Every structure is written in C-alpha cells, then in structure tokens.
Amino acid sequence: MKNGLNIFLGVLSAMLLSWACLLYGAHRQFGGLTQHKDAADESLNPAVMPGLANQGRMVYQDLGCVSCHTQQVRHNSPDLARKWGDRESYPRDYIRDVTVHLGNSRIGPDLRNVGARSPDAAYLYKLLYAPQIFAPGTNKPAYDFLFTVRPVQGGAASPKALQLPSKFAPPAGHEVVPTPRAEALVAYLMNLKDTYDYPVEKSRNEPAKKGAGH
Amino acid sequence: MSTPPDRLLAEQSAATDDSIQAVHAQLRAQKPEKPHGYSATPLVLLGIMCTAIFFGSIYLAHYSIRFDPLVVNEVANRAKPGVVTQVVTRAMRGKKVYQETCIACHQANGQGQPGIYPPLAGSEWVNDPAREGQLIRIVLHGLAGPITVAGKEYNNVMAPLGEALNDEKIANVLSYVRSEWGNTGAPEVQPETVAAVRAATAGRKNNWTAAELADVK
Amino acid sequence: MNPAPAPDRSEQMEIDASAKWPVLFFLGAALKWLLFGGLLQLASSIQLHNPAFLAGCEWFTHGRLDAAARNALVYGWGMNAAFAVGLWLMARLSLAALRHGGWLYVAHAFWNLGVLLGVAGILGGYSTSFELLEMPSAVGLLLLAAYALIGVWAVTTFSVRNTDNTFASQWWLFAAAFCFPWLYSIAQIMLFQAPVRGTLQAVVNAWYVDGLYHLWFVPVALAVAYYFLPKLLGRPIKNYYIAAIAFWWWLFSVAFTSGARLVDAPVPVWVPTVGIAAQMCVPVAAIIIGMNVFGTIRGDFGRMLASGTLRWVLVSLLCFFAGSVVALLLSVRGVAATANFTLLGEFRDTLWLYGTFGLAAFGAIYFMVPRLCGRAWPSAALVQGHFGASVVGLLLLLIALGVGGWTQGRLLNDPAVAFGDITKALLPWFTAQSVAVMVLLVGHLALAVNFFLLVKQEFLPAGAKPASFAVPPALALPAATPEARH
Numbered sequence: 001m002k003n004g005l006n007i008f009l010g011v012l013s014a015m016l017l018s019w020a021c022l023l024y025g026a027h028r029q030f031g032g033l034t035q036h037k038d039a040a041d042e043s044l045n046p047a048v049m050p051g052l053a054n055q056g057r058m059v060y061q062d063l064g065c066v067s068c069h070t071q072q073v074r075h076n077s078p079d080l081a082r083k084w085g086d087r088e089s090y091p092r093d094y095i096r097d098v099t100v101h102l103g104n105s106r107i108g109p110d111l112r113n114v115g116a117r118s119p120d121a122a123y124l125y126k127l128l129y130a131p132q133i134f135a136p137g138t139n140k141p142a143y144d145f146l147f148t149v150r151p152v153q154g155g156a157a158s159p160k161a162l163q164l165p166s167k168f169a170p171p172a173g174h175e176v177v178p179t180p181r182a183e184a185l186v187a188y189l190m191n192l193k194d195t196y197d198y199p200v201e202k203s204r205n206e207p208a209k210k211g212a213g214h
Numbered sequence: 215m216s217t218p219p220d221r222l223l224a225e226q227s228a229a230t231d232d233s234i235q236a237v238h239a240q241l242r243a244q245k246p247e248k249p250h251g252y253s254a255t256p257l258v259l260l261g262i263m264c265t266a267i268f269f270g271s272i273y274l275a276h277y278s279i280r281f282d283p284l285v286v287n288e289v290a291n292r293a294k295p296g297v298v299t300q301v302v303t304r305a306m307r308g309k310k311v312y313q314e315t316c317i318a319c320h321q322a323n324g325q326g327q328p329g330i331y332p333p334l335a336g337s338e339w340v341n342d343p344a345r346e347g348q349l350i351r352i353v354l355h356g357l358a359g360p361i362t363v364a365g366k367e368y369n370n371v372m373a374p375l376g377e378a379l380n381d382e383k384i385a386n387v388l389s390y391v392r393s394e395w396g397n398t399g400a401p402e403v404q405p406e407t408v409a410a411v412r413a414a415t416a417g418r419k420n421n422w423t424a425a426e427l428a429d430v431k
Numbered sequence: 432m433n434p435a436p437a438p439d440r441s442e443q444m445e446i447d448a449s450a451k452w453p454v455l456f457f458l459g460a461a462l463k464w465l466l467f468g469g470l471l472q473l474a475s476s477i478q479l480h481n482p483a484f485l486a487g488c489e490w491f492t493h494g495r496l497d498a499a500a501r502n503a504l505v506y507g508w509g510m511n512a513a514f515a516v517g518l519w520l521m522a523r524l525s526l527a528a529l530r531h532g533g534w535l536y537v538a539h540a541f542w543n544l545g546v547l548l549g550v551a552g553i554l555g556g557y558s559t560s561f562e563l564l565e566m567p568s569a570v571g572l573l574l575l576a577a578y579a580l581i582g583v584w585a586v587t588t589f590s591v592r593n594t595d596n597t598f599a600s601q602w603w604l605f606a607a608a609f610c611f612p613w614l615y616s617i618a619q620i621m622l623f624q625a626p627v628r629g630t631l632q633a634v635v636n637a638w639y640v641d642g643l644y645h646l647w648f649v650p651v652a653l654a655v656a657y658y659f660l661p662k663l664l665g666r667p668i669k670n671y672y673i674a675a676i677a678f679w680w681w682l683f684s685v686a687f688t689s690g691a692r693l694v695d696a697p698v699p700v701w702v703p704t705v706g707i708a709a710q711m712c713v714p715v716a717a718i719i720i721g722m723n724v725f726g727t728i729r730g731d732f733g734r735m736l737a738s739g740t741l742r743w744v745l746v747s748l749l750c751f752f753a754g755s756v757v758a759l760l761l762s763v764r765g766v767a768a769t770a771n772f773t774l775l776g777e778f779r780d781t782l783w784l785y786g787t788f789g790l791a792a793f794g795a796i797y798f799m800v801p802r803l804c805g806r807a808w809p810s811a812a813l814v815q816g817h818f819g820a821s822v823v824g825l826l827l828l829l830i831a832l833g834v835g836g837w838t839q840g841r842l843l844n845d846p847a848v849a850f851g852d853i854t855k856a857l858l859p860w861f862t863a864q865s866v867a868v869m870v871l872l873v874g875h876l877a878l879a880v881n882f883f884l885l886v887k888q889e890f891l892p893a894g895a896k897p898a899s900f901a902v903p904p905a906l907a908l909p910a911a912t913p914e915a916r917h
Binding site: 029030033038039040041042075076088089090091092199200201203204205206207208209 | 281282283284285286287289290291292293295298300302303306307309310
C-alpha cells in the first residue's frame with residue numbers, strides 16, 4: 001500500500017467494527033441488566049450487597065485473590081458435581097458486584113458460592129489464618145497479616161478470638177483476633193451465594209431437547 | 215557448528231534498506247508465475263479462506279442462540295422463547311408473611327417450641343378443612359388459655375393479628391401453613407372467607423379460647 | 432514527500448545516529464524491567480509450590496506479586512522493547528531520521544515512571560484486579576500521555592518517509608501503533624472512568640488482553656521477521672504479493688477473537704461463539720505468513736541458526752505458528768471444557784508474549800545495538816549463553832505449563848478428586864515452572880551484562896574495538912523461471 005491513509009482507515013475500521021460489535025453491542029444488550037423482582041415474595045434479586053461485604057470485596061481485590069480463584073460456575077460442567085453451586089452462574093448474578101472478579105485461573109477452588117457452602121464465618125477465619133488446618137499440603141498462603149496476635153485482655157478471651165487447634169494456636173495467654181479487614185473479607189465471602197433461581201434465565205438456558213428442530 | 219564471532223557480535227547485512235523497499239514494491243505489483251496458465255496458490259488460498267468463513271458462519275449460526283443476552287448455554291433451545299410467567303400460589307406469597315410475623319414463635323420448621331408454642335406442622339387445627347373458621351378466628355383475634363395440639367397441651371397467649379394483617383395476607387399465610395412441612399389435606403384459604411369471618415365477628419375484642427372455638431362451625 | 436536522497440551508508444548512519452540515544456534509553460529501561468519483572472515472576476512461581484515464601488509480608492502476598500510480575504514484564508519489558516525496536520525499524524524503513532528525539536526522552540521518563548508507580552501500586556494494594564490492567568487507573572493517563580508522544584513520533588517519521596512505497600513491516604508497525612492506544616483507552620474508559628456493569632467488565636477485559644497480544648505484540652514481532660529475513664538472507668520475501676492479504680486478514684479476524692477467552696463464562700453465549708468463529712478464520716493469515724517466511728527461508732535453517740539475529744527470528748516464528756494452533760485448539764469448546772482456568776491459558780500467552788514477541792525483540796536488539804554504538808557486542812559467550820538459556824528455559828516452561836495445565840484440567844473436571852489432591856499432583860509442574868523461570872532469568876542477565884558492557888564503552892572507550900559494517904549489496908529481484916514446474 002502506498003498510502004499511509006489507506007492503512008490508517010483500514011486499521012480504524014477494523015477497530016471500530018470490533019468495538020461496535022463486541023463492546024458497544026454487548027453493552028446495549030446486557031450492560032443495563034436490573035434486579036429481578038420475585039413474583040411471590042417481591043424480593044429483588046440479586047440482593048444489594050451489604051456495606052461490610054462491599055468493603056470485603058475491596059479487600060479481595062487488593063489482595064489479588066482473583067489470581068488463583070474464579071467466581072463462575074459453568075453450565076453442564078463438573079463444577080456442579082463438585083457442589084460449587086446449585087446452578088450455573090448467569091450475567092444477572094454479577095450486577096451488584098462493583099468490580100466483577102470472574103477470574104481465569106483455578107489454582108484454588110471456585111468461590112462464587114463459598115458463602116452457601118461454608119458452615120460459618122469461623123471456618124473462613126481459620127482458613128484465612130492457617131489454611132493448613134483444613135487443607136494440609138495446600139499452596140494457599142497463610143494471611144497472618146490479616147490477624148492480630150495479642151495478649152488476652154481482661155482475663156477472658158475476646159468473643160472474636162479464633163478457636164485454633166493446638167498446632168496453630170498462639171502462645172499461652174494470647175489470642176488471635178481478626179483485623180477489620182479480615183472481618184470485611186469474611187463478610188464478603190459469606191455473602192457470596194447465588195441461590196435465587198431466575199425463572200427467565202432458567203427457562204431460556206434449558207438444553208434443547210434432542211431432535212428438536214433447528 | 216561454530217559460528218564466526220562476528221556473525222554474533224556485529225552481524226553484517228545482506229541488503230540495503232532502500233533496495234528492500236524498492237524490490238518489494240515491484241514484487242507487489244508482480245503477478246505470480248503461471249507455469250500452467252494459472253497459478254495454483256491464489257486458488258488454494260481462496261479455497262482455504264472460503265472454508266474458514268463457511269465453517270465459522272455455520273458455527274456462529276448454530277451456537278449463538280438468537281444472540282440472546284440471557285442465555286449462557288450454547289446448547290440451549292434456539293426457538294424463540296415465550297413469555298415466562300412465574301406461577302405464584304397463595305402459599306408462596308404467604309411464606310413472606312409467615313417469615314415476618316409468625317416465625318418468631320412457631321419457628322421456621324413449623325414445630326413451635328415444646329411446651330410453649332404449639333406446632334403448626336401436623337397440627338389438626340391446620341389440616342382439618344372443617345376447622346377453617348376456627349383457624350381464621352385465631353389469627354384475627356388471638357388465642358389464650360389451654361389448647362391441645364397434636365396430643366400435647368399448651369397454655370399461652372397468641373396476639374391478635376386482625377389489625378396488622380389484611381384479608382389477603384391472612385389468606386396467604388394460612389394457605390402457606392396448610393401446605394408446608396408435609397401438611398396436606400386442607401385446601402388454600404380464600405380472602406373472601408376471611409372477610410366473611412371478619413364481618414361475622416366484627417364486634418369481638420377478646421382473645422378466643424379453645425372451648426369457644428369448639429362451638430364454631 | 433522529500434525527494435529520494437542518494438542511497439548510501441552515510442544516510443543509514445544519520446538515521447541510526449538520530450535514533451541512538453532514545454533507543455538505548457528505551458532498551459536500558461526494558462532490560463531493567465526484564466530482570467526485575469523476572470525476579471518478581473520467580474518469587475511468585477516459588478510461592479506456588481512453597482506457599483510460606485514471603486507469605487508474612489503483605490506486599491509480597493501471592494495475589495499482588497503475581498499481578499506485579501505480569502505488569503512489570505508486559506509494560507516494563509515488553510512495551511519498552513517494542514518502542515525501541517519499533518521506532519528504529521520505522522526510521523530505517525522510512526529512510527528518515529527520527530527528529531526532535533529529545534521528546535522521546537520525555538516519553539521514556541513518563542512511561543517508566545508510570546510503570547514504576549503502577550507496579551508499586553499493585554504491591555501496595557491498589558490493584559484493580561483486571562488482567563493486565565491491574566495498575567491503578569491514574570497511572571493509565573500517564574502511560575497514554577507517554578504513548579502519545581511515542582506514537583506521534585512513529586507516525587511523523589512514517590509520514591515524512593523518503594520512499595514512495597511501504598514495506599510489510601511498516602504496515603504491521605503502523606497497525607500496532609494505532610491499535611494499542613485504542614485498546615488501552617477504551618479499556619480505561621469502560622472499566623474505570625465510566626465503569627460498565629456486571630460481566631460486561633470481563634468482556635471488555637478479554638477484548639483488551641486479546642488485542643494486546645494479537646494487535647500489538649504479534650505485529651511488532653512480525654514486523655521484525657519481515658524485515659530481517661530479506662535483510663540478512665539477501666533474498667526478497669517469497670510470495671510477497673499476498674503479504675498484504677495476510678495483514679488485513681489477520682487484522683479483521685483477530686479483532687473478533689477476544690470472546691474465545693470467555694468460553695463457558697457467565698456472558699451471553701454469542702460472545703464466546705463469535706470469538707471461536709473468528710478464531711477459525713485466523714489460521715488463514717498464519718498460513719499466508721508461513722508461505723512468506725518459510726518460502727524465503729527455503730530450508731536454509733543452518734544459516735538461520737548461525738546468524739546472531741535470525742536464530743531468534745526463527746524460534747519466534749515457530750512460536751507464532753505454535754501459538755496460532757494452540758489458540759485455535761483452546762477455543763474449541765470440547766478442549767476448553769478441560770483447559771479453562773488452567774495453566775494452559777498461561778501456556779498460550781507465553782507463546783505470544785515471550786515466544787513470539789520476546790525472542791523477536793532479542794533478535795532485533797542483537798542487530799540494532801552494535802550499529803547504534805558502532806561497536807560489537809563485548810562477549811560471544813554471553814550471546815551464546817543467552818540464546819541457549821532462552822530456548823531451554825522456554826521449552827521447559829512450555830512443557831511445565833502445557834503438561835501441568837492439561838493434568839490440572841483433567842483433575843478439576845473429575846469431581847471425585849479432592850482439591851488438595853489436585854494441588855499435590857501439580858507440585859512437580861510448579862517446580863518445573865520455577866526452574867524454567869530461573870533459567871530464563873539467567874539468560875536475560877547475560878543479555879543485560881553484555882548490553883551494559885557495550886554501552887559502558889560509550890563513556891569509557893579505552894580498549895574498545897569499533898565494529899565496521901560493510902555496505903551491503905542491493906537486494907535483487909528474484910530471477911524469472913521460465914520453465915514450467917510440476
């Protein structure tokens with residue numbers, strides 16, 4: 001091509017087409033998804049994320065958890081057999097997440113429904129402080145900077161103190177207490193549960209019956 | 215093989231930049247050789263291009279599912295979807311009322327608290343269709359004094375809810391209670407029935423007792 | 432257009448002289464980031480099989496370290512090297528000197544300040560968590576401002592070119608120069624300035640990452656290949672008349688492949704489907720490029736491996752073709768069901784970033800720098816060592832990521848396998864990855880030392896031997912072959 005202008009126009013049109021179809025088109029289509037109002041109990045789903053959980057989302061973001069964990073349950077996949085969710089994840093599940101941490105690496109398990117399958121917050125605190133308690137040999141790092149080891153104050157252990165097995169327990173007379181960041185993070189994780197079954201998404205995503213017309 | 219150091223440390227060029235420019239400019243204009251009167255290369259390439267576009271298009275048509283923004287499953291039904299109406303029964307609406315109002319005493323599992331609050335699960339007061347009038351009266355004006363439920367005695371006070379709940383909500387919550395926790399045998403309650411009972415007992419202010427209810431049809 | 436001046440060596444000297452210091456500055460920054468980023472990458476890799484490593488310090492927690500390493504290598508090493516090579520190549524092929532090179536120092540300072548702040552920001556906890564956009568968004572403005580200066584320079588040099596025609600390398604560089612700011616600024620706007628809602632963020636992120644590899648790094652690598660093959664083999668590109676088709680086909684097909692990174696994601700299914708359909712079309716461009724480059728090489732692999740620059744270009748091209756095949760395979764839904772979320776994603780990206788681009792950049796560096804400084808590389812041992820380490824390290828890394836990734840995928844899809852067992856099964860592959868990164872780092876250190884020694888001679892010329900470059904012959908048109916072929 002002799003003309004720089006030709007190259008420029010060609011490259012520009014490729015980029016514009018790409019943006020228009022993939023980004024702008026997608027934005028028009030599902031960039032404005034709203035909550036679904038349940039006809040029975042008139043609840044709005046997905047429910048707005050409580051403030052502490054939203055702060056926890058920011059802790060999740062700043063620690064870079066997304067580099068090892070995904071937050072997406074795939075349809076028709078072993079993810080469901082692994083009890084990582086009751087159903088696949090839909091785009092509407094994520095509209096309340098200010099930053100969506102879909103992730104693309106499963107060095108660790110998927111976390112989209114970790115709130116639904118974790119027995120309680122205490123489990124998550126212990127997992128963050130010393131993952132080896134529940135998963136010996138894991139390569140998950142211990143986030144001890146999210147906790148404070150301090151002497152027991154006022155004779156009685158703090159209600160927030162972690163109940164740790166002897167191998168991981170602090171020295172005698174000390175307790176392990178979560179910092180506000182840890183509390184926010186665990187609030188976020190406990191809030192991760194996509195349990196509502198959207199009727200429209202459910203019906204449209206049902207697999208076509210075999211032999212159905214094209 | 216051993217490389218002469220200069221080839222690694224200060225490699226000499228084999229062509230000038232301007233000749234590269236000039237020669238390639240000429241080559242651009244040059245048609246390919248045609249030993250047989252046609253050149254195979256462009257035709258083969260055209261064939262490959264068409265094949266790629268063909269397969270790509272078929273794939274796109276097959277697995278884009280109408281470009282529907284709500285579909286994530288590539289093997290979902292490609293037919294145009296109908297309107298999805300959520301089937302909502304009175305019982306489903308009643309669940310919310312139960313969770314706001316009744317759950318504190320009668321508990322989420324409908325078992326109440328032994329010796330304190332009677333259960334609703336398996337309760338004959340709930341499951342007997344003939345006792346609908348009694349059930350509505352209890353909710354409207356409350357209950358006080360001894361009562362036998364499922365063979366056990368309870369003696370407590372249930373606050374009246376006729377002011378707090380309208381006919382629709384009472385009908386819904388009673389329908390919920392009648393269909394949850396394995397309760398069967400009684401149909402859902404209609405708001406009209408509740409309205410009729412409310413009208414018939416308009417002047418009543420006191421809680422009901424079990425003895426009084428026994429006389430009600 | 433300026434009248435074409437007499438084509439002689441002195442003009443190339445002038446071009447090289449105008450480019451010298453800006454290019455050397457960019458290269459110096461690139462090599463520093465290559466080493467620093469490599470160290471971060473090594474530490475992050477070690478943490479995968481030894482989680483206690485640096486775990487106590489919040490700044491080096493794995494999530495932050497991993498992102499910091501990636502950004503240091505892409506924006507620190509990759510972009511600086513691409514600027515150095517791209518500017519020099521554009522000047523050479525436009526037969527025009529880089530004017531007002533002083534502005535390029537400003538650009539270099541802004542860019543590297545931005546990357547430094549960005550990487551520090553990630554380690555300090557200000558990551559945005561979007562792949563390759565983890566640097567705090569304020570840094571993006573700094574980077575775009577720096578880029579504007581660089582891009583304007585590339586385009587200006589191109590527009591005052593002393594040739595009537597444009598060569599393939601210039602098309603590729605031009606496309607890259609325009610695509611990157613488009614990709615980056617749209618991503619910044621749609622993710623940070625006016626953030627979009629929900630999983631559309633993932634669609635924008637995938638569009639950016641896919642575009643960065645396919646529309647910036649690969650084009651620069653191809654520009655290098657298209658230039659150095661005729662330059663060092665002394666023969667024109669074979670089947671050059673279809674090179675333009677490859678260019679446009681690549682451009683228009685990779686513009687739509689980003690959805691293939693989102694197979695099975697909670698996005699409307701047409702997004703990955705469009706990506707996969709586009710991915711099916713990409714191999715056509717790769718085939719044509721293959722015809723160009725392998726037709727030019729004509730089986731002369733011995734000569735390629737003996738050349739200080741062409742050996743790098745050869746391995747880079749092999750990685751390009753391997754990458755094209757791998758990208759296509761990984762987008763097939765049946766394969767993606769196993770390969771998603773595993774090390775295989777990194778396998779594919781390593782083939783693009785390090786294999787295709789990085790190796791081509793090394794080749795260009797080995798040719799460029801002696802001409803800019805007028806001196807030969809000080810140590811042949813370091814040159815050989817670098818090549819050996821890079822090839823061995825890359826091979827080891829690809830094996831670790833490829834086999835490890837496939838193992839990971841199979842085990843993830845077997846619900847009977849507990850997650851702890853998956854981690855145990857991957858430990859040897861994580862270890863192999865660390866070893867590979869270490870080998871690569873050693874090779875890069877060899878290059879950095881050689882570079883430092885060479886540039887040092889600019890300031891301490893005692894004992895340095897100047898290199899002499901003979902005027903090369905003019906490229907000849909291929910002879911016509913009248914006899915028919917069967």
